[in-house]
Amino acid sequence: MSILKIKIGLEIHVTINTQSKLFCSCSTKQSSPNTQVCPVCLGHPGSKPVTNKEAVKKIILIAKALNCELREELIFSRKSYFYPDLSKNYQITQFEEPIGENGFFESKGKIRIKRVHLEEDPASITRTNKTLIDYNRSGTPLAEIVTEPDITSSLQARAFMKKLLRDLQYLEVFNGEDVIKADVNVSVEKSGFKRVEVKNVTGFKDIQSVIEHEVRRQQKEEVVENETRGWDAAKRKTYSMRKKETEADYAYIYEPDIPIIDVSKFLGVKLPKLSDERIKDFIEKGVDPVDADIICMRKDVADFFEKTTSEPKITSYWVRRELLRVLEDNAVEETFLDAKEFSKLIELVEKKTLNENIAKEILELMRDKKIDVKKYVEKNNLKTLNDDNLIEETVKRVLKENQKAVEDYKSGEEKALQYLVGQDMKLTKGKAHPKKTNEMILERIE
Amino acid sequence: MNYFLAKNKDVKPCKGKLKGYTISVKDNICTKGLETTAGSQILKGYKPVFDATVIEKIKASGGDILAKANMDEFGFGSFNINTHKVPQNPLDKSRVTGGSSGGSAAAVKDLDNHISIAESTGGSIANPASFCGVVGYTPTYGLVSRYGLIDYANSLDKIGIVSRKVRECKMMMNIIQGQDFKDSTSIKHEEDYEKKSLEVKGMTLGVPKEYLEASKEVKEAFEKTISQLKSKGVKIKSVSLKKNANYSIPTYYLIAMSEASTNLAKYSGLRYGVEGNTNLKYNDYFKQVRTEYFGDEAKRRIVLGTYARMAGFREQYYDKALRVRTLLIDEYKEVFKEVDAIIHPTMPMVAPRFEEVKNLDPLAIYQMDLLTVGANLGGFPHISIPMKKEGLPAGIMITGNHLEDFKVLSIGEHIEN
Numbered sequence: 001m002s003i004l005k006i007k008i009g010l011e012i013h014v015t016i017n018t019q020s021k022l023f024c025s026c027s028t029k030q031s032s033p034n035t036q037v038c039p040v041c042l043g044h045p046g047s048k049p050v051t052n053k054e055a056v057k058k059i060i061l062i063a064k065a066l067n068c069e070l071r072e073e074l075i076f077s078r079k080s081y082f083y084p085d086l087s088k089n090y091q092i093t094q095f096e097e098p099i100g101e102n103g104f105f106e107s108k109g110k111i112r113i114k115r116v117h118l119e120e121d122p123a124s125i126t127r128t129n130k131t132l133i134d135y136n137r138s139g140t141p142l143a144e145i146v147t148e149p150d151i152t153s154s155l156q157a158r159a160f161m162k163k164l165l166r167d168l169q170y171l172e173v174f175n176g177e178d179v180i181k182a183d184v185n186v187s188v189e190k191s192g193f194k195r196v197e198v199k200n201v202t203g204f205k206d207i208q209s210v211i212e213h214e215v216r217r218q219q220k221e222e223v224v225e226n227e228t229r230g231w232d233a234a235k236r237k238t239y240s241m242r243k244k245e246t247e248a249d250y251a252y253i254y255e256p257d258i259p260i261i262d263v264s265k266f267l268g269v270k271l272p273k274l275s276d277e278r279i280k281d282f283i284e285k286g287v288d289p290v291d292a293d294i295i296c297m298r299k300d301v302a303d304f305f306e307k308t309t310s311e312p313k314i315t316s317y318w319v320r321r322e323l324l325r326v327l328e329d330n331a332v333e334e335t336f337l338d339a340k341e342f343s344k345l346i347e348l349v350e351k352k353t354l355n356e357n358i359a360k361e362i363l364e365l366m367r368d369k370k371i372d373v374k375k376y377v378e379k380n381n382l383k384t385l386n387d388d389n390l391i392e393e394t395v396k397r398v399l400k401e402n403q404k405a406v407e408d409y410k411s412g413e414e415k416a417l418q419y420l421v422g423q424d425m426k427l428t429k430g431k432a433h434p435k436k437t438n439e440m441i442l443e444r445i446e
Numbered sequence: 447m448n449y450f451l452a453k454n455k456d457v458k459p460c461k462g463k464l465k466g467y468t469i470s471v472k473d474n475i476c477t478k479g480l481e482t483t484a485g486s487q488i489l490k491g492y493k494p495v496f497d498a499t500v501i502e503k504i505k506a507s508g509g510d511i512l513a514k515a516n517m518d519e520f521g522f523g524s525f526n527i528n529t530h531k532v533p534q535n536p537l538d539k540s541r542v543t544g545g546s547s548g549g550s551a552a553a554v555k556d557l558d559n560h561i562s563i564a565e566s567t568g569g570s571i572a573n574p575a576s577f578c579g580v581v582g583y584t585p586t587y588g589l590v591s592r593y594g595l596i597d598y599a600n601s602l603d604k605i606g607i608v609s610r611k612v613r614e615c616k617m618m619m620n621i622i623q624g625q626d627f628k629d630s631t632s633i634k635h636e637e638d639y640e641k642k643s644l645e646v647k648g649m650t651l652g653v654p655k656e657y658l659e660a661s662k663e664v665k666e667a668f669e670k671t672i673s674q675l676k677s678k679g680v681k682i683k684s685v686s687l688k689k690n691a692n693y694s695i696p697t698y699y700l701i702a703m704s705e706a707s708t709n710l711a712k713y714s715g716l717r718y719g720v721e722g723n724t725n726l727k728y729n730d731y732f733k734q735v736r737t738e739y740f741g742d743e744a745k746r747r748i749v750l751g752t753y754a755r756m757a758g759f760r761e762q763y764y765d766k767a768l769r770v771r772t773l774l775i776d777e778y779k780e781v782f783k784e785v786d787a788i789i790h791p792t793m794p795m796v797a798p799r800f801e802e803v804k805n806l807d808p809l810a811i812y813q814m815d816l817l818t819v820g821a822n823l824g825g826f827p828h829i830s831i832p833m834k835k836e837g838l839p840a841g842i843m844i845t846g847n848h849l850e851d852f853k854v855l856s857i858g859e860h861i862e863n
Contacts, residue, residue, distance in 0.1 A: 046476040046594040089711035251755040256600035
């Protein structure tokens with residue numbers, strides 16, 4: 001079987017996480033419909049756009065992280081089209097002179113980045129029996145990232161998007177919870193690589209599905225045409241929107257309300273370490289590559305791990321399993337978790353002065369309030385019982401009070417041992433030295 | 447005489463520096479709660495939720511707005527006849543006021559102690575000032591905030607002043623000038639325009655030889671003014687603005703219409719202004735609203751402006767016009783190296799009669815803007831001062847280099863006296 005040759009290019013739209021909108025001071029926070037609005041983002045006659053510097057700095061970070069050639073001037077254009085989600089019936093975007101061009105991004109191979117530019121998001125539309133428009137989103141800054149058709153499989157596309165979003169988090173320009181949207185172009189060798197673009201696909205699962213669906217469709221069809229298609233997420237298939245000859249003409253002009261912005265002073269900005277570099281750092285410290293990858297999925301978690309002082313490999317295990325468990329969907333910053341105290345907790349377990357299960361319970365408390373681990377263990381008398389006499393005394397009592405379980409174990413029921421240990425822990429509130437307890441019980445039964 | 451559109455029923459008498467005056471403002475400048483239509487039926491009933499920056503400043507100085515001044519729809523016109531309620535020239539009701547700020551000029555002519563805030567894109571202040579015999583001043587682009595000005599062509603629109611005397615322009619300029627963070631194209635440059643005028647004696651004024659084609663009566667008045675200036679010790683020098691004479695009209699109209707056609711896209715009866723038949727689908731709905739409520743000139747400029755920026759034509763028209771604009775500005779700048787200011791008639795004729803302009807084709811009307819377009823395209827400060835003493839009025843236009851507004855006002859005041 002010959003290998004299928006496919007070319008995939010992505011045009012990705014990512015919401016940049018600024019405090020206020022791109023051209024007005026309205027907040028970008030979630031809110032009830034049409035409450036974060038003003039004359040500018042509603043397109044009232046006479047209102048004028050004023051560019052948000054935070055968004056400008058962030059688009060430069062993005063273009064830089066994607067290894068683009070950068071322009072010293074930020075120039076906006078007007079893209080004209082009539083659609084109910086556009087308050088002005090034109091969108092302020094960049095056209096001839098995007099802020100970044102000719103970059104690349106490594107993700108299972110080198111993917112060339114054609115351009116990166118800054119633009120405003122339109123309003124959001126909900127269609128019921130009516131069309132409802134929420135202008136809260138109108139004017140939110142978007143980064144548009146366009147790749148060359150260098151991606152060769154749906155899996156590579158997915159990996160690319162995942163890594164891209166991860167790095168955008170590392171740049172602190174993107175909130176993980178925002179959905180990502182993309183126009184996906186797919187072409188196959190069989191059709192002589194006729195370019196088919198699928199507009200407005202939301203989320204990476206659907207992006208992957210669109211690619212798989214289009215490859216199947218284009219392989220099957222007699223004639224593939226250059227065209228623009230839409231994605232029916234419910235029916236899981238694409239449909240034709242317009243053929244090449246009727247390609248939309250946006251009749252761009254330069255945005256005359258915004259003078260050219262000199263951004264040369266922002267171009268020297270230093271990039272923070274991105275995920276690949278962080279993963280490499282952690283592996284060098286002895287962390288298992290798989291664990292390093294999982295830890296670096298989230299920047300807040302990677303930052304937390306970096307601040308810990310306990311032995312890296314053991315700590316990485318705790319971060320991956322326990323920290324992620326107690327965090328749930330919260331960012332580290334939203335909790336009381338502290339890397340130094342977290343390390344102390346692990347060290348207590350490692351020194352066998354604290355039982356693991358108790359440590360896990362303490363970790364949950366540390367999420368919700370500030371805790372000095374050592375003091376807390378001391379105060380609540382939670383240290384592991386290490387005194388052989390004390391352990392023996394409890395074991396004796398457990399065996400005496402649970403004669404039936406002892407008999408069960410002797411008659412071959414392995415589970416009975418766990419039950420006995422459990423009873424012991426109940427009496428000691430989980431503090432008995434687990435290994436010693438186990439050994440002592442066995443010694444006495446057999 | 448129809449020079450006002452909406453009137454402010456609750457107008458308060460002006461206080462402070464503006465005491466004794468009434469103030470009107472061109473209808474394309476937003477006034478909170480007071481109907482603002484930019485002379486268009488499509489914005490009928492629209493009451494802005496905010497005051498334009500200039501209005502805020504006037505109010506902060508003790509002023510209030512008496513009424514909205516009539517204008518050609520969105521500023522599209524030279525005679526103020528592209529409106530649903532055509533104003534008449536106070537000096538002869540069978541004649542036009544000029545445009546597009548016709549309401550402002552007519553009101554100032556008709557009412558004592560009245561100042562009007564107007565706006566010019568290609569000559570819309572100087573033109574009606576000339577036809578109505580009043581002073582019309584257009585500042586350097588960027589000196590006055592455009593926040594709250596309903597856009598015609600953003601890179602060309604300038605808010606200015608119409609008054610009886612230059613002194614009143616200076617007073618009002620002191621109030622409305624200043625950089626505004628809400629208008630990114632406004633610039634940081636403030637001056638006390640009410641200080642003593644510059645000595646005009648010894649200045650050199652340039653007369654562009656291409657800008658002298660005018661009616662006999664206008665020519666005579668201009669020549670008379672020139673000889674008076676000479677007798678007062680002003681040097682007159684013949685200069686050339688050949689490129690502007692040849693290319694400023696097409697360049698201006700290409701840029702202005704391209705920008706205008708995008709600015710007008712928002713008027714679709716969706717969120718403000720008139721409402722159409724809401725049973726229609728989106729495309730049919732806005733098509734119906736725009737067909738019914740835009741005037742012919744607005745439609746013409748949308749079509750031409752859209753054409754000039756479409757793929758395949760943009761390079762040839764819109765992009766080229768932008769490049770030519772730079773050349774035309776450079777030509778003015780070259781002349782300003784040799785002269786203090788440029789003077790020529792504002793309009794080549796006195797105010798025409800309604801029946802004279804009724805049958806003019808659009809191209810002929812666009813050509814009439816020749817004398818005012820160059821200064822506007824370059825964002826140069828200019829003022830029109832009545833120069834013709836007998837019969838119908840005509841203005842002389844004084845254009846200065848960027849930010850030399852005070853010099854332009856000083857020369858204007860000198861000619862006025």
